[in-house]
Amino acid sequence: MTTATTALDQEIQRYAEANPASAKLNERAKKSLPGGDSRNSIWWKPFPVYIARGQGSTMTDVDGNERVDFISNMTTLILGHRHPAVIEAVEAQVDRGLSYPAPSELVIEWAELICERIPSVEKVRFVNSGTEGTLNAIRAARAFTGRQKIVKSEGGYHGAHEDVAVSVNPSFDDVGDELEPNALHDYEGISDRVLDTTIVVPYNNSEAAEAIIRANADDIAAVIIEPVSGRLGMLPANPEFLQTLRDVTTELGIVLIFDEVISLRVSSGGSQQYFGITPDMTAMGKIIGGGLPVGAFGGKNEIMELFDPATGPRVKHAGTFNGNPMTAAAGIATLKSLTPEVFQQIGSKGEDLRTKLRSLISDREAPMGVTGVESLFSLQFTNEQIVDYRSLKSADKTLADHMYLGLLNEGYALSPQCAGNISVAITDDQVDGFVDAVGRVLERAGYG
Numbered sequence: 001m002t003t004a005t006t007a008l009d010q011e012i013q014r015y016a017e018a019n020p021a022s023a024k025l026n027e028r029a030k031k032s033l034p035g036g037d038s039r040n041s042i043w044w045k046p047f048p049v050y051i052a053r054g055q056g057s058t059m060t061d062v063d064g065n066e067r068v069d070f071i072s073n074m075t076t077l078i079l080g081h082r083h084p085a086v087i088e089a090v091e092a093q094v095d096r097g098l099s100y101p102a103p104s105e106l107v108i109e110w111a112e113l114i115c116e117r118i119p120s121v122e123k124v125r126f127v128n129s130g131t132e133g134t135l136n137a138i139r140a141a142r143a144f145t146g147r148q149k150i151v152k153s154e155g156g157y158h159g160a161h162e163d164v165a166v167s168v169n170p171s172f173d174d175v176g177d178e179l180e181p182n183a184l185h186d187y188e189g190i191s192d193r194v195l196d197t198t199i200v201v202p203y204n205n206s207e208a209a210e211a212i213i214r215a216n217a218d219d220i221a222a223v224i225i226e227p228v229s230g231r232l233g234m235l236p237a238n239p240e241f242l243q244t245l246r247d248v249t250t251e252l253g254i255v256l257i258f259d260e261v262i263s264l265r266v267s268s269g270g271s272q273q274y275f276g277i278t279p280d281m282t283a284m285g286k287i288i289g290g291g292l293p294v295g296a297f298g299g300k301n302e303i304m305e306l307f308d309p310a311t312g313p314r315v316k317h318a319g320t321f322n323g324n325p326m327t328a329a330a331g332i333a334t335l336k337s338l339t340p341e342v343f344q345q346i347g348s349k350g351e352d353l354r355t356k357l358r359s360l361i362s363d364r365e366a367p368m369g370v371t372g373v374e375s376l377f378s379l380q381f382t383n384e385q386i387v388d389y390r391s392l393k394s395a396d397k398t399l400a401d402h403m404y405l406g407l408l409n410e411g412y413a414l415s416p417q418c419a420g421n422i423s424v425a426i427t428d429d430q431v432d433g434f435v436d437a438v439g440r441v442l443e444r445a446g447y448g
């Protein structure tokens with residue numbers, strides 16, 4: 001009988017043997033890039049694979065290993081790699097120029113597509129990352145309300161800027177009271193000032209969140225929340241929690257920001273349409289750029305008007321590549337391909353995958369679960385029902401690492417947290433193949 005650690009060691013060895021060219025590239029990369037890349041979120045032990053090409057539902061690495069891509073660049077590539085409509089639009093734009101020092105008509109069309117789909121977004125502005133999307137939405141809320149503090153959830157990820165780099169992955173030893181979580185730095189280098197202005201509430205606990213918001217009401221500019229939490233495993237919020245946030249922020253004159261950087265994927269009008277709850281501001285990213293760097297923020301006219309240079313602006317907003325025509329072209333082509341039927345198709349494939357995974361896990365009596373909604377899913381490595389950050393405490397990290405590397409060895413790519421998503425390019429056979437592969441990894445981990 002092998003112990004879990006030994007089984008993981010064997011998986012790591014298999015991985016190293018299958019990826020010698022990536023190992024070599026990683027050694028070279030580490031000389032000029034810390035860890036060998038520019039993005040910690042896609043780094044893993046012992047080294048990441050380096051990708052040579054993506055096509056449709058698959059990615060091929062520098063060793064020639066082809067894997068079914070259930071990451072889609074962290075939920076971005078909703079049409080799969082190199083979708084013909086997107087490639088055609090980008091190539092056409094290459095012929096017309098890569099970026100301009102003045103707006104183009106493309107940006108208007110792109111903005112119109114977003115405002116039509118998401119009625120709460122009366123006006124929108126484009127940026128180059130989801131991080132900038134949430135940053136500007138928060139800045140707008142501060143200017144609009146004249147208040148300084150913001151509220152976010154424990155375990156909520158809203159990008160890499162200071163205000164929100166608080167209690168995303170806090171140590172369970174330091175988190176404090178369940179009903180009044182401590183605000184904690186996520187890593188070194190974050191300014192101490194944010195601990196005075198960012199307030200943390202438990203996800204999905206309406207009563208606790210409302211009490212904290214009421215106690216700080218006069219100082220709070222915005223509540224920012226993911227209606228579907230990426231860090232908690234693509235977990236849809238309890239609708240009653242979102243409704244409570246909507247009601248209390250309306251009553252207290254606080255701006256409610258939905259971070260839909262991931263959750264815009266759950267329907268053509270995003271998760272706000274799915275839940276039937278309307279925020280004041282929305283931060284966006286990922287799918288709206290068709291695979292090129294993107295972010296956006298938008299919402300109520302009276303808030304977005306703060307950015308209008310003709311009447312101020314009260315909030316300055318610049319960015320050399322904001323609304324650049326290449327991303328606009330890819331974004332327009334993607335949004336036009338994403339009809340409500342397409343969202344429905346990938347959503348039901350996601351439901352099918354989750355059902356099959358749940359049945360496998362229960363047959364094997366593995367200490368695992370499955371979370372997700374529509375085209376988004378995640379494996380969980382605990383039997384506990386996931387409702388908030390603290391429910392992740394009992395997760396079996398060794399099994400999670402084994403599953404992640406094991407699936408790469410089997411030819412399937414998930415995010416390092418074992419979250420995934422369905423793109424339009426994923427077939428039913430690939431869904432079934434994935435579930436079988438999870439079964440084989442479980443067997444190697446001792447759950448035969």
Ligand SMILES: Cc1ncc(COP(=O)(O)O)c(C=O)c1O
Binds near residue numbers: 129157230259
């Ligand atoms: C919910 C959420 N908000 C914001 C961001 C930040 O987006 P970006 O990585 O484009 O800066 C992410 C990125 O994964 C995200 O998942």
